[in-house]
Amino acid sequence: MSFDLNHKLWVATRKDIGQLIKKQNRLKKLEPPEEKAISFKIFSELYVLYVELVNKLGFIYHNTFQVQKRAVVRILVESATQQLLRLKEELKGMELSEYVYIDKALVARRLTPRDLVIWRSPQFLYRRPLDVQNIVADNKLYMNDIEKVEKEAQDWVKVTEAVTLIQAHERARRARVYKSNINYDKKKFLKVLQRKKINYRFTFKPDQAMSIPVKRTIFAADFIKDVESCENLKEKIDVLEPSTDNEELERLNKLRDDAASKIQNCWRRYKTRKIMRMRSRFKEELYGMKKHRKLKRPNRFANSVLEMYKKEMLKKKLDEEYIQLITDERTRLLQMRTPWMMEDISDHIRAWFKEFYEKTGNFHPYPDPIKTGTVLVVIDETMTPLEFQDTLGKKPMTKAERQKLAEKKKAEKQKQKDKIRKQKMKDAKRRKKLKDAGIIDVAYEMTSSKAIANIEEAMKQFALDWRNIDEYLNKNHDPIKDWVTEEELAKIHQELRGLVDEYMRIEYELLRAALAKDTKTKYKAQKVKKAKAKKEKKKKKVKDMTADRTLDSLYQELKDEGIIEEVSHKDFDEFIADFNFLANDTRDEDGLTTVGPAKGDIKMIIQESMLGMGEFDIDKPKSILLIGPLNSGKKLLCNIIASELDAVFINLSPEKVFKFADNMKYFLHVVMKVAKAFQPAILYIEEAHRVFLKKIPPELKEINPTLLASSIPKGILKNIKKTDKVVLLGTSNMPWSAKGKFKKAFQKVLLIPKCDYATSFLLWLELMTENVENMEEYAYSALARVLQAYNSGDIAQNISQTLDVSRRMRLNNEALDPNEFLEYFLSKHDEPIFPPEQKIMDKFDKWFGKSNKFLKLRRKFMAKKMAKQKKKK
Incomplete structure (x- = not known):
């Protein structure tokens, strides 16, 4: 993907995120809707918006190479996906079903259920380390030089075998041509036939394509000299008259020319009609009058994975350059700025000493390392001179008083925690009561979502950091060096301050000792509270039975x-199935769907479960x-x-x-x-x-x-x-x-739901038109209606075995009869093949109802509803 397109998509997506944040901020102030339908509408609209957002962000992240920008996009796509799945769970809870139908929200956005597909391979793939990938995928792209040489040697053996196979097929082709020439004119090749005997046996393998395409001979002769029709050719009888040899030869030549002209005339008329039909068909498809019904399912997985790993190699190279830049910049800063930074820190601390001595005549207690040392001075977390002056006249608190004060503070904190906990329990009970009544607190769902908070924070930080940077000018994906310098300066400053604090504490104690000597008071060194080293918990070492194995x-x-x-x-x-387009229109008075899912709906559930198997941190089963x-x-x-x-x-x-x-x-x-x-x-x-x-x-x-x-x-x-x-x-x-x-x-x-009419129709249409041309106008609808109850695997086997190579060769002369597919089920096997019985499907539904939590909730809901109705009666 080009840099310009990715940049434009990123700018448009940022605007979409801004609009989505504004909408969510309005929903945070919304009172709980009184009707369940309103809550369902809000969540379904948000779900559609998040599906579009995740698809865009996933595509952008996959094609973003600048290291610092990629980190921002990663946070956004991960948080958006987490919020998407949370919205889907809310919708499932309202639908009381594993399958959700939001047709109204889709119509408003001019989308179809296929647009709700989240998974985009390879944008969500988990990236294996390259050394591990070398073992799994034997590809030279990930190999070192030695492995590449070994792989090339193996490839050369395969090439040699392929050349041998091609030569064998070419010799067989020449033998077939030679034999056909002999059959055509034995006299011409009689001497050759007597001189050399050819042992040739033709074998045919089903579904085997020709290795070398045979070129047809194109004759340039034109025998058409008139426009004589060939309709009465069979009735035309030439009267043979006695003639000389020359006249007989001329007559035979004339007959041959006339026959050739008739054949060419018929062929050209057939070719013209075929071209006209093709042009007419093209116009109908162009104007939308007819659609070309032929399955096009190219397998792009291998190419997409190969392209993905090429991009990963570029990202790896940029990451290594970024790490090297950080190392080089840190080394440069340590060499050039360390002495001056230490001097600045010590001057600042001395100025702090001086300020307190001039205003109070004493020195503020030196901050302990456990409280990050003199960093507290920088962030104004220490006492002011006036506050410190007030503490000088007071007597130090006794141990009992300090303990009492600590207990008082602890009691206040506990009281505050209990108050917050009670309020949370009260709110939870209120929300549960509303949920039982079919009312969802939308505002709480928006405010309590960590994913939404992460998106808002990431966008604010991005707007702040990148406000003076033109992303479009950075087409080489170079990192922003100023940010690296600032980050490393902050880290170095933190490290040096701890070192300077140790030296300045000595100077602080010398000043206090000198002050005590001047005021003739007893000097007592200040105790230093250091952070205790955390004891590592001893984990039970799991015995590795294959520690010595690679x-x-x-x-x-x-x-x-x-x-x-x-x-x-x-x-x-490859999983041919259609979605259910009727479920949303057949809801009952409680807003629940009354029609079961179609076979295509299961793809949505599986793809949601696959998201957790991708690169991002997302929950999965x-x-x-x-x-x-x-x-x-x-x-x-x-x-x-x-x-x-x-x-x-x-x-x-x-x-x-x-x-x-x-x-x-x-x-x-x-x-x-x-x-x-x-x-x-x-x-x-x-x-x-x-x-x-x-x-x-x-x-x-x-x-x-x-x-x-x-x-x-x-x-x-x-x-x-x-x-x-x-x-x-x-x-x-x-x-x-x-x-x-x-x-x-x-x-x-x-x-897996049973086949419905739409799925059955797609199966017959796509599988039959996959390898057979001119099947657009076949009776697919009748086949789908009659054989609708059969499983998709049965239909696929029927089509592959009925339309085998020999049957496809006879299609031009012998039209395909729909009864042939029916005969396959009824008479082509030892026992007839019938669709699964309704008893079996009911058995599946019963067992599934006991194992699926949403179906259990739906049954409880219906039971409560029936109980209420009985009480009213």
Whole structure:
């Protein structure tokens, strides 16, 4: 992205933040709305604004290279994301649902539900250290010179193999051309055929593209000499008359020319009609009359990650230059200004001595190091000469009086704390009472948010610090040297003042001793109170069973055992599903949605959970469980999450883990050590209900599926800290067959909704038009309506197997019949494939209702409502 565009976007975003702060300041003075709908409207509008803000700030932060400015943008994007998730939790609490629908706020901003997508890979990715990234991603961009040479040697072997493969395909192509020439004219190639025998066998592999494209021969001859129509060509019969050899040859040549002209005439008419159709189609698309229905889902992940790491290398270089600048500036200041700074500090302290002696005839007590020493003099935290004069005539307090005064102050502080605590409890009870009545105290939510306070403070500080700096002139991303000088001067001054205080305290004691001698009073040195050294708490050292092993060896060990798997790169566009556009319009009298979520809505929930796995400090669930029937897209979503996060995929399914039953403690230690070292990491369990089965089937006893059951709470979840970018991800198609501990093992449970008409339509449309042209006008709507209840995986398999290579080759001659897709479900297998039964879906809904907190709250709310209605009757 260009510097100019990033600068313009930053200027526009600053204005947006200013407008948002003004709006929030008005809301801080707002009385609690009497209606729940008003509170919901306020929060939904703020949520949309924060989604736009987070997307802009994330993009700006990703493309900002100036070190000092990047630190400001980081605070803003982190705080904005935290406030965004807090607003989403408030909306979920009002909706009593995991899914939130704010269509009115979107319409006002002219947005769609797709614009609420927060995750932007790679802008939110967690950056691994480059030495760790070298192990995970075998790429020369992150390697040193020795590693690059080794990598180039491996690449040369691959290039040699590729050249050999191309040569083999080229020889096969030449053989096919040679054989076709022989079949065309055997007489011409008869001698060659007799001289050399060619053993050739043609093999066809499904979905194999040609290695070398065959160039078609273009004939320049033009046989069209008239505009004779070829409609009656079949009925035309030339009368053969006896003629000489020359006449016969001329007649045959004329017949050949006429036939060639007819063929060219038909071909040119076909080509002209095709071009006209293409132009007509282009005009219709240009005017918006028709849209080109063809799926375009290029996989940009690899390029985006590569571009990200290039930018990271530039940022790393600028960071190193900034650190070097700080070091050089500190050295320069220490060499050039240290003596003068020490002299200035000592002169200032001597002037302080002199001022007090001239006005009071005595010296103010020297500030103790525990109270930052003479820094108190600079910030006017010491007594004035008049205040000190009043203390000289007073008798020193006895120990009992000092203790009594300290107890009095302590009682006053405690009284004040109790008063504040009681007021907080009173306010909390008031807010709870309002919340039970459906009223939200918007003002309190705005004032109590630390994220909003951080945004306001960061913007104020930015406006103050950068008011005299033109950011547009700094296209080389150079740091501002004056700020570095000021910061280092402050640090050096703080360090030197402690050193000067030690010397000036000696001079202070000499002055006091001389004064005592002059006044003939007893001299007593002042006691110095120094800060006590903090005793470090002895932490229990966790025994590392692999202390003598390198991370590379541990990673390779898990990879060789098949625990660490490579996943194909996919993005969220691969999960084809549509959002629910009807839920907001079907609310009941309490403002709650009555229609369940669509399949596309689950992407929003998953992306919110992924934000905590990114670079910024954001709360995230430690474990996520995806439940749903077979072929509903659970494994695909896990693959997408791993790809979007660029995470290490560690498979802990029972069929992988049972091999380590003899030494589970060591195995879990290695897994968690690798996961934390190479984070972001995903600990994946396929069909996780098997780990907590109530009754183990005979066919699963061999792999002992419950081996991990006792280790998940203590061995895995307990070791995952809030700051760790590690998550336990599981799938299940029979969650009701597991014990109650299964729910406790997963912090967030998500039910994948069944296919609706919109999702089914998109599946048929996009998957069929992905590899097949001229399918724009097919009966997708009828297919989606008839086969709507089938899972997305079943539909995808149907399309891929029905539209195989042989069927696609016959499409021009044999039109595709919709019954072919129906036959696949009914007669192409040993048993017909039917959509999941309603009983199964009800079973999923029932189990999910017992594990989701919002559904529990909704049931309680409905129960209270029914009880009130019965009382009225």
